Amino acid sequence: MSALQLKLQGYELKSLEGQLIYVNTCLRQPDIAKWETVEFQQVKDGLIKSITDTKALIETIKEL
Numbered sequence: 001m002s003a004l005q006l007k008l009q010g011y012e013l014k015s016l017e018g019q020l021i022y023v024n025t026c027l028r029q030p031d032i033a034k035w036e037t038v039e040f041q042q043v044k045d046g047l048i049k050s051i052t053d054t055k056a057l058i059e060t061i062k063e064l
Contacts, residue, residue, distance in 0.1 A: 020047045
């Protein structure tokens with residue numbers, strides 16, 4: 001069971017990292033509106049937390 005969970009969390013981590021790349025690309029746009037910058041930054045903050053949590057979960061699963 002832990003091998004399956006490890007694999008699934010690995011997929012989740014790759015997905016989150018891809019989303020973070022997209023958000024960073026959006027934030028670098030020169031013509032982005034201020035309200036969009038605020039919203040993308042909030043999404044970025046949430047993604048960073050999710051990535052950190054997922055990495056910690058992967059380490060916990062590896063220890064089992």
